[in-house]
Amino acid sequence: xxxxxxxxxxxFCAAHKLWxxxxxxxxxxxxxxxxxxxxxHGHNYHLYVTVKGEPDPVTGxxxxxxxxxxxxxxxxxxxxxxxxxxxxVEWLKGKPSTAENIAIAIWNRLMEPIREAGATLHQxxxxxxxxxxxxxxxx
Amino acid sequence: xxxxxxxxxxxFCAAHKLWxxxxxxxxxxxxxxxxxxxxxHGHNYHLYVTVKGEPDPVTGxxxxxxxxxxxxxxxxxxxxxxxxxxxxVEWLKGKPSTAENIAIAIWNRLMEPIREAGATLHQxxxxxxxxxxxxxxxx
Amino acid sequence: xxxxxxxxxxxFCAAHKLWxxxxxxxxxxxxxxxxxxxxxHGHNYHLYVTVKGEPDPVTGxxxxxxxxxxxxxxxxxxxxxxxxxxxxVEWLKGKPSTAENIAIAIWNRLMEPIREAGATLHQxxxxxxxxxxxxxxxx
Amino acid sequence: xxxxxxxxxxxFCAAHKLWxxxxxxxxxxxxxxxxxxxxxHGHNYHLYVTVKGEPDPVTGxxxxxxxxxxxxxxxxxxxxxxxxxxxxVEWLKGKPSTAENIAIAIWNRLMEPIREAGATLHQxxxxxxxxxxxxxxxx
Amino acid sequence: xxxxxxxxxxxFCAAHKLWxxxxxxxxxxxxxxxxxxxxxHGHNYHLYVTVKGEPDPVTGxxxxxxxxxxxxxxxxxxxxxxxxxxxxVEWLKGKPSTAENIAIAIWNRLMEPIREAGATLHQxxxxxxxxxxxxxxxx
Amino acid sequence: xxxxxxxxxxxFCAAHKLWxxxxxxxxxxxxxxxxxxxxxHGHNYHLYVTVKGEPDPVTGxxxxxxxxxxxxxxxxxxxxxxxxxxxxVEWLKGKPSTAENIAIAIWNRLMEPIREAGATLHQxxxxxxxxxxxxxxxx
Numbered sequence: 001x002x003x004x005x006x007x008x009x010x011x012f013c014a015a016h017k018l019w020x021x022x023x024x025x026x027x028x029x030x031x032x033x034x035x036x037x038x039x040x041h042g043h044n045y046h047l048y049v050t051v052k053g054e055p056d057p058v059t060g061x062x063x064x065x066x067x068x069x070x071x072x073x074x075x076x077x078x079x080x081x082x083x084x085x086x087x088x089v090e091w092l093k094g095k096p097s098t099a100e101n102i103a104i105a106i107w108n109r110l111m112e113p114i115r116e117a118g119a120t121l122h123q124x125x126x127x128x129x130x131x132x133x134x135x136x137x138x139x
Numbered sequence: 140x141x142x143x144x145x146x147x148x149x150x151f152c153a154a155h156k157l158w159x160x161x162x163x164x165x166x167x168x169x170x171x172x173x174x175x176x177x178x179x180h181g182h183n184y185h186l187y188v189t190v191k192g193e194p195d196p197v198t199g200x201x202x203x204x205x206x207x208x209x210x211x212x213x214x215x216x217x218x219x220x221x222x223x224x225x226x227x228v229e230w231l232k233g234k235p236s237t238a239e240n241i242a243i244a245i246w247n248r249l250m251e252p253i254r255e256a257g258a259t260l261h262q263x264x265x266x267x268x269x270x271x272x273x274x275x276x277x278x
Numbered sequence: 279x280x281x282x283x284x285x286x287x288x289x290f291c292a293a294h295k296l297w298x299x300x301x302x303x304x305x306x307x308x309x310x311x312x313x314x315x316x317x318x319h320g321h322n323y324h325l326y327v328t329v330k331g332e333p334d335p336v337t338g339x340x341x342x343x344x345x346x347x348x349x350x351x352x353x354x355x356x357x358x359x360x361x362x363x364x365x366x367v368e369w370l371k372g373k374p375s376t377a378e379n380i381a382i383a384i385w386n387r388l389m390e391p392i393r394e395a396g397a398t399l400h401q402x403x404x405x406x407x408x409x410x411x412x413x414x415x416x417x
Numbered sequence: 418x419x420x421x422x423x424x425x426x427x428x429f430c431a432a433h434k435l436w437x438x439x440x441x442x443x444x445x446x447x448x449x450x451x452x453x454x455x456x457x458h459g460h461n462y463h464l465y466v467t468v469k470g471e472p473d474p475v476t477g478x479x480x481x482x483x484x485x486x487x488x489x490x491x492x493x494x495x496x497x498x499x500x501x502x503x504x505x506v507e508w509l510k511g512k513p514s515t516a517e518n519i520a521i522a523i524w525n526r527l528m529e530p531i532r533e534a535g536a537t538l539h540q541x542x543x544x545x546x547x548x549x550x551x552x553x554x555x556x
Numbered sequence: 557x558x559x560x561x562x563x564x565x566x567x568f569c570a571a572h573k574l575w576x577x578x579x580x581x582x583x584x585x586x587x588x589x590x591x592x593x594x595x596x597h598g599h600n601y602h603l604y605v606t607v608k609g610e611p612d613p614v615t616g617x618x619x620x621x622x623x624x625x626x627x628x629x630x631x632x633x634x635x636x637x638x639x640x641x642x643x644x645v646e647w648l649k650g651k652p653s654t655a656e657n658i659a660i661a662i663w664n665r666l667m668e669p670i671r672e673a674g675a676t677l678h679q680x681x682x683x684x685x686x687x688x689x690x691x692x693x694x695x
Numbered sequence: 696x697x698x699x700x701x702x703x704x705x706x707f708c709a710a711h712k713l714w715x716x717x718x719x720x721x722x723x724x725x726x727x728x729x730x731x732x733x734x735x736h737g738h739n740y741h742l743y744v745t746v747k748g749e750p751d752p753v754t755g756x757x758x759x760x761x762x763x764x765x766x767x768x769x770x771x772x773x774x775x776x777x778x779x780x781x782x783x784v785e786w787l788k789g790k791p792s793t794a795e796n797i798a799i800a801i802w803n804r805l806m807e808p809i810r811e812a813g814a815t816l817h818q819x820x821x822x823x824x825x826x827x828x829x830x831x832x833x834x
Contacts, residue, residue: 004239005274013546015432015459015501020753031754033761039501042432042459044546050274058159059170060237065271066172084432084456098755100699129430129461132760135700135745143795144830152407154293154320154362178362181293181320183407189830197715198726199793204827205728223293223317268291268322282517283552298614309615311622328552336437337448338515343549344450376616378560410621413561413606421656422691467691475576476587477654482688483589569824571710571737571779595779598710598737600824640710640734685708685739 005122006062007050010072012081015042016097019086032096040084045102046127047076049110051119063119071117075109099126099134107136144261145201146189149211151220154181155236158225171235179223184241185266186215188249190258202258210256214248238265238273246275283400284340285328288350290359293320294375297364310374318362323380324405325354327388329397341397349395353387377404377412385414422539423479424467427489429498432459433514436503449513457501462519463544464493466527468536480536488534492526516543516551524553561678562618563606566628568637571598572653575642588652596640601658602683603632605666607675619675627673631665655682655690663692700817701757702745705767707776710737711792714781727791735779740797741822742771744805746814758814766812770804794821794829802831 017040018032028036035041049072053062079089085097091109095101103126114121126134156179157171167175174180188211192201218228224236230248234240242265253260265273295318296310306314313319327350331340357367363375369387373379381404392399404412434457435449445453452458466489470479496506502514508526512518520543531538543551573596574588584592591597605628609618635645641653647665651657659682670677682690712735713727723731730736744767748757774784780792786804790796798821809816821829 002243002275002278004242005276006239007272007274009270009272011546013458013460015457018755031759034499037499037501037505039504040432040457040459041430041499041501042457043430044461055237055239055243060157060235060240062239064170082451082454082458084454084458087456088454096755098750100701100750100757101755103699104697104750129428131704133702133704135702136697137700139697141799141831141834143798144832145795146828146830148826148828150407152319152321154318173360176360176362176366178365179293179318179320180291180360180362181318182291183322194793194795194799199713199791199796201795203726221312221315221319223315223319226317227315268289280521280553280556282520283554284517285550285552287548287550296616309620333515333517333521338435338513338518340517342448374616376611378562378611378618379616381560382558382611409565411563411565413563414558415561417558419660419692419695421659422693423656424689424691426687426689472654472656472660477574477652477657479656481587567824569736569738571735590777593777593779593783595782596710596735596737597708597777597779598735599708600737600739638729638732638736640732640736643734644732685706 001054003052004055004062005050005052006068007048008065008068008072010047010049010069010077012045012047012077013042014045014080014083014085015040016085017041018096018098020096040086043128045080047072047106048123048125048127049121050123050125051114052122053119063114063117067117068114068119071110071113075113076106099128099132102126103134103136107138111138140193142191143194143201144189144191145204145207145258146187147204147207147211149186149188149208149216151184151186151216152181153184153219153222153224154179155224156180157235157237159235179225182267184219186211186245187262187264187266188260189262189264190253191261192258202253202256206256207253207258210249210252214252215245238267238271241265242273242275246277250277279332281330282333282340283328283330284346285326286343286346286350288325288327288347288355290323290325290355291320292323292358292361292363293318294363295319296374296376298374318364321406323358325350325384326401326403326405327399328401328403329392330400331397341392341395345395346392346397349388349391353391354384377406377410378414380404381412381414385416389416418471420469421472421479422467422469423482423485424465425482425485425489427464427466427486427494429462429464429494430459431462431497431500431502432457433502434458435513435515437513457503460545462497464489464523465540465542465544466538467540467542468531469539470536480531480534484534485531485536488527488530492530493523516545516549519543520551520553524555528555557610559608560611560618561606561608562624563604564621564624564628566603566605566625566633568601568603568633569598570601570636570639570641571596572641573597574652574654576652596642599684601636603628603662604679604681604683605677606679606681607670608678609675619670619673623673624670624675627666627669631669632662655684655688658682659690659692663694667694697749698747699750699757700745700747701763701814702743703760703763703767705742705744705764705772706739707742707772708737708739709775709778709780710735711780712736713791713793715791735781738823740775742767742801743818743820743822744816745818745820746809747817748814758809758812762812763809763814766805766808770808771801794823794827797821798829798831802833806833
């Protein structure tokens with residue numbers, strides 16, 4: 001059978017800072033550099049979600065793109081877009097908002113709904129800038 | 140030995156619509172959404188073909204890029220560029236022209252000629268828009 | 279006073295062909311080349327609309343971006359996206375759908391609504407491919 | 418003589434929100450939409466600075482690019498990158514941080530130093546997202 | 557009447573160095589920095605040629621794109637692509653190969669042939685990297 | 696445990712030619728095409744380095760990005776940027792400077808320093824033009 005991967009891109013603009021409250025300001029700046037500016041900074045994040053599955057023999061689609069788009073919007077983008085990732089998002093709290101941690105948390109949000117829609121989540125790619133990208137494939 | 144992957148991009152502009160003739164117009168529009176506009180729409184498709192192999196110890200090349208380019212142009216681009224994918228392309232007929240089905244059909248066109256040229260086809264990536272991409276690795 | 283230009287990008291995917299019905303098939307192909315394929319081809323068009331004006335001294339905005347976006351969507355994108363430019367669009371009929379003619383027609387659709395919203399249309403840029411772009415500044 | 422325009426791109430990542438303190442939360446959200454999230458959001462801004470002048474007849478350069486780069490970094494990027502535009506930047510205070518207002522303020526920072534370096538500032542382009550761009554040419 | 561601008565992009569890959577033979581190696585490095593590496597370096601240049609004119613009332617085209625493309629290829633790209641700009645190109649000799657000087661020389665190559673083809677050259681944009689761009693509008 | 700991939704992009708501009716000194720000029724041109732121009736040509740190379748590892752449970756980082764960036768700059772970019780790959784770079788000598796060979800050599804430079812920094816090199820992607828890319832995953 002022919003397994004196919006489908007990649008869907010969505011975007012969100014958000015503020016954050018890298019900061020561990022148990023650490024001094026000096027230690028935060030030593031470890032996180034300019035990402036530890038106390039009033040925060042922000043990014044235009046690009047999120048690429050890859051799902052895999054066999055195309056339906058009739059429709060030729062791995063997944064109904066309208067459904068995949070709705071899952072990503074409802075589970076992720078509505079919570080993150082034009083938000084402060086550290087202050088506004090329940091499911092990101094308690095850990096520094098590195099791109100690594102955000103990508104893992106997005107994976108955990110998307111895995112079940114995509115399975116229920118009949119496909120398998122394969123990769124979450126989080127593009128923070130043209131120079132810094134994170135890929136996560138689950139555990 | 141050192142296996143290397145080489146990615147070659149080519150592009151084509153084409154019209155298509157998603158439409159199953161056995162279905163009513165209503166059902167086509169319910170399933171395929173705005174992609175089922177009866178007079179068609181179109182895209183600037185980007186095709187990324189990845190081949191793998193060991194670089195020739197003398198030339199340092201996995202495959203002669205002139206040959207790979209010629210194969211992609213002759214087997215795929217000449218048939219698809221500035222065409223209607225549903226009406227003009229024999230090897231796409233009989234199935235809806237989803238990006239999934241196009242990517243699989245392109246793989247089937249390229250696999251043998253690339254093998255004859257001494258490399259192995261690894262991936263066909265079909266970029267339909269900045270938001271929708273298909274990857275296919277064969278069966 | 280400080281006049282500022284604001285550029286808004288929207289996109290649409292559409293089919294078209296370049297074809298003059300009074301001409302023979304041969305003449306159409308001689309003049310328009312592969313753009314005269316009889317069953318059409320298509321593009322991912324990018325539309326950049328530039329308006330100018332003085333930022334409001336309180337809000338700091340040339341125009342309410344929500345209003346500008348709504349004008350572009352309602353006047354242009356809703357009519358063009360996932361459509362056949364030659365068959366589905368009343369305001370493009372009667373002329374070949376060159377990027378030049380589309381850009382002029384888009385300008386004529388947008389000029390008045392943008393003026394009523396308090397700004398001045400400055401430029402319509404229509405990006406057809408990475409290699410072909412049209413700019414129009416009105417008459 | 419041959420006047421030439423030179424464009425230099427630099428980038429910065431920053432947090433901000435659109436918010437007028439004299440207004441209620443409701444009015445801020447009505448006017449500025451999701452840009453008025455109280456904890457802020459952010460962007461990867463791209464700044465394009467265009468200067469003009471005649472190339473030096475010996476070196477063939479409009480301006481020493483090392484000097485232009487240093488001016489942009491020292492006058493603008495060092496103050497904005499990984500900062501909160503509303504809280505950390507003296508020269509942006511007192512007005513909403515719309516892209517319009519940021520572009521005008523950047524122009525005012527750059528005009529004199531570029532003149533002293535022997536060229537003329539022609540345009541400040543501030544790219545906030547792929548969809549929203551501001552151009553400013555001075556008064 | 558409706559004057560329209562048409563932009564055509566072509567690309568070339570070339571080697572060059574910035575070097576004035578009358579100067580010492582030290583002075584060349586002081587003025588041109590790392591661009592004065594003696595064995596050269598290189599770029600993927602993007603050339604954007606903008607012409608203007610009124611669309612033909614029948615064909616809707618400012619200029620036959622096949623003709624414009626041929627002019628750019630024959631007058632510029634064939635001479636520059638996969639060449640050393642300082643050693644292989646007669647019409648660039650005698651001056652440092654700054655992007656400024658290359659853009660002016662390209663303008664001088666294109667102006668007459670484009671006029672003979674019935675349009676007017678408006679701008680030559682030479683993109684050297686994502687960060688450095690030159691625009692030239694003629695004298 | 697949660698293994699994460701982190702991709703870092705750096706860029707360099709360099710000259711090179713494809714040329715085997717034991718071959719005649721004719722044979723070099725037959726095999727390497729326009730890449731065998733004797734005075735060289737050049738590219739804006741983009742280098743994507745992917746490392747993998749588990750994010751630190753406290754900092755949430757796979758690797759300190761400042762350290763990864765320093766390794767790539769010191770081991771690769773400082774040697775290649777604004778250089779002639781065939782004449783200036785000891786660790787590229789003796790083989791044609793195909794993108795395949797450059798990618799393998801970059802992998803060999805980076806593998807140990809990245810391991811010492813606590814992560815694992817996963818992929819070297821070398822982007823030569825928008826159309827030609829090499830991926831290498833080690834032996």
